[in-house]
Each structure stands twice: as structure tokens, then as C-alpha cells.
Amino acid sequence: MLSSIWAIFLKDLKSEIRTRYALNALLMFVVVTISMILFATAGEVMSGELLSGLLWVVIFFSAMSGLSRTFVSEEDRGTVIFLQLATRPSVVYFGKLLFNLVLIFGINFFVVIAYLLTMENFKVKSFDVFLSALILGGLGLASASTIIAAIIAKANTKGTLYPVLSFPVLLPLLITTINMTQLSIEGAKLAETFGHLRILFSYFVVVVIASYLLFDYIWKE
């Protein structure tokens, strides 16, 4: 079971390294959005609060441009049956979730580095709060966008629908992480954000459990 999940993850990773389907587009996307923000606000002094909101805007849209690939590419190339015949649906789900988790952490890492380099006013005072927002936010983001990618892959209009469907489901998460990022700039203690952490964590758990139960229905018709 676990080794099969790992095998699917490795397959996706290897395929990604060979084809660079998602990676290149993603990195360019991050660069483009950040420079867009820089152009649009040229010369303005932006507050830390505004910047922490914008950070998650960048992360959300980068995720939307890359995370649907795992399922959509299988569907487009017709390799779905290969996987359907090889293992249980839940194994596929967790393999893909793992891949998306790695991808989202990659995105987060890259975005934050680029952000810290370009946005002068973005000064994080309490790094533990900031880091836990990124990690738990990443977990939640990957979990919800994986199951929605699976839905999207079966629909006719794949590209446009993805952010439309993901955004409302992700909003509770995004509002919480934005709030946490603001707190981290204000220098709040980790203990103060306990409520936020609980929301983020339970969001992740709830979405993963629901996806695990529902994935069978999407995967096989």
C-alpha cells in the first residue's frame, strides 16, 4: 500500500523532471505575478498587511496554474486506464496528493524567497508563526486542490474552471493564512495563533478524509 503510493509519487516526480510540464510554467508564473505587483505599485510604499495578503494571492494563483497538471495530464494522454488497472483508487489519490504537496512546498519556498528579495517592506518578525502558516497553509492548499483537480480533469472546460471551483473551497484556508501572515509581521507569539493553527490543521484533515472517501467515485465511472 505505502510502497505503491510512493511508486506513484516517484513516477510523477520522474515524469515531471523529464517533461517539465508544470515546473517551468510555474516558476515563470511566480516571476510574472511578482513583477506585475512590482510594476503596479511602483514607487508606492505598501504596508506589511497589504503585502501579506498579496503573498497569498501569488501563492494561490501559482498553485492554480500548476496543481491540476497531475490529473489533467493523465486524462489528456489517456494513461488513466493504466493506473486504474494497476491499483486501488485511494493509492492513486495519495500518490497524487504527495506529489502536489511537494509541488506546493516548492512553490511556497520559491515565492517566499522571491518575495523577500523584492518587497522591502515585507519584514517578518515572528518566523515561527510565518513558517507554520506556510506549512499548514500548504497542506490545506494541496489537499483541496488535489481533489478539485481530479474533478476538473473529467470536465470539458479544464483550465478555466479550476480556480473557479477551488477558490470558494479554499477561502476559509486563505483568510486564515493571510491573517496569520499579518500577525507574523506584527510579531505575534505562536501561542496567540493557536486558534488559527487548529483551523488550518482540521481543514487539512477534513478535506483529506472527505477526498479519500469520495475519490473512488470520480476515478472510476
Added chain:
Amino acid sequence: MIWKFLLGVYIAIITILAFVIPIGFIPGLGERARIIFLHVPSAWLSVIAFFVAMIYAVRYLRSKNIYEDVKSAASAEIGFLFCFVTTVTGSIWAKFNWGSFWNWDPRETSIFVLLLIYGAYFVLRSAIEVEERKATLSAVYSIIAFVTVPFFIFIMPRIMPGLHPGSKGDPEGAGPVVTFKMDPNMRILFFASLLGFTLVYLWIFKLRSRMEILKIKIQNKIYQEV
């Protein structure tokens, strides 16, 4: 037919009472607290309607019976309608109580998200042509949406400070309206109104699903004849 007539009379009486019964003085809200008889029941109902939609979505996934999907969609539609009513009434009320139509209060955010989710749900439905696939995918989406909604409806408004009566940081005075420590008359009328709204919902729901089922049956018939 007779109970439908009675329901009409019942709703009329409740509406009249909602405007005329004495509700006692509630600091911070005053007479504007009367909105509770229309606004809160319709908010509740939209949640109930979405819940019913989810139940039918689960039933569809289990049985693969297309009628369950039709009912799920019907309930979601009505939920959307009530949600819209809640948003509009709430927004108008907010103009007079808080000074602007929209304040991004957590509860306003949550209803906005509900509208977005079910908006996306209908977009998804319209984007898929194959009926079974449409039913399955939209069922899964509505369940996923429903498990994330509680974060908004029940948790967020209580954690984040907001303006809405009953949220964290609300001045002590308006609390009774939501915690039901309100005037006994008011409480009875509130629950009576909730009941009336539920009956109206059930009626529309029945109509909507009967209509769609009949449509499917007729289409099947036409197809068979050709």
C-alpha cells in the same frame, strides 16, 4: 391543497406579527432587531437546503439513481435563492445599522462564500454534458464544499472579531438576539417563522424536483418513440 392555503395564511399572520409584536428594548439594535424574523430563518434555511442537497448527493453516489441528483440540484437551487435573499436583506439592514451595505464582517464573508460555492457548483453542472458524469462530479463537489463550509458558518465568525450580532467582540447588548435569551414572545415568533420558512422550502423543493423528474420522464418517452 388545503394545507397550502393554510400555510399562506400562517405566513401572512407571522409577517404581520413580525411587524407589530412588542419585542422589548434591545440596546444597539432597537426596532431593527425585527429583521430576525425574516433574515435569520432564511439564512438557516439556505444552510438546511444545502445540507439536503448534500444528503441527496450522497444518496446519488450510492444508488446512481439520476432522480437523486435532480433532487440534489433542486435543493441547491433553493438554497442559493434563500442565500441570495439573506444577503440582500442583510445588506440593506447593514446600511442602516452599520452605515454601509458591505463591511466584510466574518458572517458577510461566509455568506459570500456560500454564494460563490454554489455559483461554482452550477457552473460545473453546466460545463459537463454527460448526465451521469455531471451528476457524479457535482455530487462530489457539493460534498467537498459542504465539509469546508462549517469553517465559515460556525467557526470563523466566533473566532474572528466582527460586527454581526452574536460574533466575538460583539457589544454585550446585542447578544440576547442570537443566544435566544430574548423576549419570550420574540422567541416563539422566531421559531414559528422558522417553521413557516421550512414548510415553504419543502413545498418549493417538492415542486422543483417533481418538475425535473417529469421532464426526464418525458424526454425518455420521446427518445423511446424515435
Added chain:
Amino acid sequence: MEFRLIGKDIRKSFGRLLVFDSINFELINGSSLAIAGKNGSGKSTLVKIIAGLLSPSSGEVIYQVDGREIDKLDWFKFVGFVAPYLQLYDEFTGYENLEILAKIRGLKSYEAKIKNVLERVNLYSRRDDLVRGYSSGMKQRLKYACALLHDPIVLILDEPTSNLDSEGVEMVWAIAEEQKKNGILIVATNEPEELKMCDEVINLDELKLKMKRQIVK
């Protein structure tokens, strides 16, 4: 191990379009079934239902091992499947495709098995080429290798000889013979020659005629 594959009153319709109705069969080790019919008669749909890739609208398919029913989630352990619409990962080599499959299936000591199946389908010399560079016939052979990798009890072949040269066709016949010794073979085809691979035949066209007559009555 006694394996039993039962189809009970299988019916499938896409929306309002009825594909087929009341299909019944029962197969045990050593038996074979051919599914005949014109293009669009629902052959592929039926084999997909048997393999568990699609759900029937009503009726059911049952996998039994020694009288015990197998959960649908575990069917993949018993099925080998070759079809034109089955695609392989073309950014990987033939060997890698098989290796990935073996790992996902959780097979142990798969190197020898991969070598074995590659030799069986005569692709061993080309194992390290990317599938992207394969000809359509070679891809078809690789699909056979994938299907045979875990020694499936049920081998399902949809249009078994499409894209294959005469040597390839011979290979398919050999595989079919081998499969019938101990397992179950199901072939969906519209070529009369290939129907001979199997002992029993379900003809979807005739079934449709029968259904129409019933409606007229």
C-alpha cells in the same frame, strides 16, 4: 485455486442510449469468451465493465476465488487488459514503464519477471528506448507485456491484433493458448478469424436484434 467470473443481467445505458441488456455468462479457469459485434456495438464498453473500469447501469459482475467473492477494489490483481485506448507513458522507456507498473502493483523481485515478459513479446532488445520512439506495433507489444506482468487470471483483449504484423499476430495466438491453459481469456473483436481463439461467443449484434424483436412484439 478455482476462479469464477460471473456476469449477471448486465445492462448499460449512456443517458438514454441503451448499449446492451441482459448479458449473462459464467467463466471458470480454462474457459474463454469472445465478444463479437460491429463497431459501436458496445464491445469495449462490455470489456470495460468486466474489468471493473466502468460500472454497469444494472446487473453485476462477480469475481470469485474458491467461492469467496472478491471486493471490487481488488479486481486489479486478477485482470490483465490490452486495448487500443490504453496508453502508456511515452516519456519513459519500455523497461521503465514495466518497472513503474511492477512497483505500483507491489510485485516483489520483478526484474526477472520484466525480463521474461519483454522476451515473450520480443521487445527485450529495445527495452531502453523511450516509448515515444516506438512504432504503434511495438506499443501494442508493450501493452501485452504490461498486461502479462503479474500473471493475471483473467486476460482481457480488446482488438488483440490491431497494429500488429504477422509475427505479432502469432505471438498473440501463443499468448491466448497459454492463457487458456489455466486462466480465463476474454477477447473482444470484429474479425471472425479471432473469434476462434475462444470457446464461447457473445454476439452483441444478435442480442440487439433479439431485443428489437421483443419490443416489436
Added chain:
Amino acid sequence: MGLYEFLEKNSIYLVLIIALIVWFSVFVYLVRVDVKLKKLEDEFAKLENKEEVGK
């Protein structure tokens, strides 16, 4: 004239009347749909019965 002046002074009752009218029209609409639907369903059921007898 009394009513007009009364409403002008107590505009809450004006709102009440509007609310009642809205509810009333919603009900009339629902009842009409209900009646029409019932009719259609009956007709459809008749059609089906007839065919079964015909067979």
C-alpha cells in the same frame, strides 16, 4: 384619507403591506405551478397506462 395619513406617519405598516403583497404573489405563483404540474403529471400517467394496456 385617514388611511393614507396613517400610513404616512407609521411607515412601518407600509413596509408590512409591501411584505404581505410580496408573499401573496409568491404564493399565487407557487399554487399555479403546483396545479399545472399536477395536470401534466396526470396526463403523462394516463399516456403511460394507455401504452401498457396497448401492449
